[in-house]
Amino acid sequence: MARACRYTPAEKESALRHTVKAASILSVAALALTACGGSDSGGDATSGADGGSDIKACLAYDVGGRGDQSFNDSAAKGLDQAKDELGVQIEEVEASQGENDAAREDRLNQLVDADCTNIVGVGFIYAKAIGAASKDNPDISFAIVDDASADSAGDNVAQLVFAENEGSFLVGAAAALKSKSGKVGFIGGMDVPLINKFDAGFKAGAKAVDPKIEIQTKYLAEDGSGFADPAKGKTAAEGMYDKGADVIYHAAGGSGAGVFEAAKANKKMAIGVDSDQAKTAEKDVQDVIITSMVKNVNVAVFDYIKASVDGEQMSGPQEFDLKDGGVSYTTTGGKIDDITDQLDDYKQQIIDGKITVPAK
Template sequence: MRHTVKAASIVSVAALALSACGGSDSTEESSDSGSDVKACLAYDVGGRGDQSFNDSAAKGLDQAKDELGVDTEEVEASQGENDAAREDRLNQLVDAGCTNVIGVGYIYAKAIGGAAEANPDVNFAIIDDASADSEGDNVAQLVFAEHEGSFLVGAAAALKSKSGKVGFIGGTDVPLINKFEAGFKAGAKAVDPKIDIQTKYLAADGSGFADPAKGKTAAEGMYDKGADVIYHAAGGSGAGVFEAAKANKKSAIGVDSDQAKTAEKNVQDVIITSMVKNVNVAVFDYIKASTEGEALAGLNEFDLKDGGVSYSTTGGKIDDITDKLDTYKKEIIDGKITVPSK
């Protein structure tokens, strides 16, 4: 049975974002309550250091360790492994004393479902999956309205494009990444219905999220065909997109975290904005709820309205269009614009 919970133990995601900035009082008050919780992350391919999705999750884990006083542990996925190997990894975390196990990415769906059934006294969470495979009374499905955030950066791409040609690069062609593409296209076409949008997916499996060389080649091909702004939803492969943008004196849009801050310094200036997905807030909130004796379960969605997704303004490259983007944002929140998810 699915328990639909929206910000169950939270006033709002935005409020948690503020707590992430740190407050010594809240840190001191919660440190004791987290003493019995051991929170563990099983990363997607790329792991900590991907400058994107996994790093955002790691940020939430680090915050929980620092502010809540919980013990933590981390493991990383390997290329080409199967569901049985992933479930083994989760069970190893349970054997290591983890009270809360978080699978970072939809690739853990079946593994989370199996491990949760086998360990009913352990709390599990999965990021980016709401399928029946990962459902369970002791499972929290942490999902985001990526299409809404992608609409805004799609609009930004069209507003900043001089050629009338933009691009989208996804790690792999699956429903989750299709949400990024659908939102991006809708946003770009809201600005310019005739805009030319090129699309490329890098691989048929998770390797598409950890192959900067493929990302660079795909981006170079789009820039060669006239695109001047490319949005990637390809995890660590996005580093290659940024390299191509730098070499071709074009622009790029980051994903998941504010990549104008997290990418390599020599390419940060090509990133005009990023679709920020607050995975760190979801991870922190999930752990915090357990330290307060209110473990989350069921479907928990973080959308544009409550700050689950947003866009970044680092570097000032879209300062001239933020009024327009905020107008679109308000229209989405108010229900005047319905953003497609596929």
């Protein structure tokens, strides 16, 4: 249960330390929490289903936050599951476009001061902030999604990573099998190693089906804004469709909504990412989404929290791949029912090690 607003000398010292950072904290004041505060998700989110857990699991979202119909929503699903099934307390805050590492570290420290026992940074943008906050708070368990670099490493840090290239191979194969023009496209939110994994896997899968296929590639921005700009996603997709592509796969978070709008307007096909977007996207565009590469961030987040509830603490890199269900593809809508046997054959070859999927 959350304790009352009484502080030990150590906590007072921590509060004083963060007060010194007030100037930076003001830049994210709208996200600020107090030790007795509620959750950004609405309602009373400070107690679990049975109120019996001492674990308080807290998520610091990437740009777009809960409601992005993609990456962040998948993480939120795992947090909600932990609240409902494990009885943990929860808290959540969201990133802002254009912020720096100091602002992200301040956000994590706000969660520390809110009595969080487990803190998850959703996205590689938290790498340096997680690294610093975890060193300052060795008694708190941290996790980061999509980063296994030295920046975020620590004895009290679980690095939750995925084989996105393997899942992307399968939807790349699907794109090539469904394409009538022999031209497909990939749109990434940002040109970084993580998104390069989606790109590389997609291209490998498409070329496994058709070595001569034409693949267009576009990255939307040099910062996190590329994951929260549907207008940019739409413009990029329209350009590809105009050049003959009839299937586009995006790994661009909230910007993917624009890709779907462009597919709808041009009567073309699109492939979603992270969650089953034929279910989570706006209803008027769901029919253009032939499949999605699902990255089960919810599974990783839930497993990380459950480990602490069970008295264990995850630490170090924890990879979730095709073999263990960390990534997969969806069949909602029945639009790829005619090719699932071929996709499942590719899937088994990857699992068996007969196909090695490139990561860059």
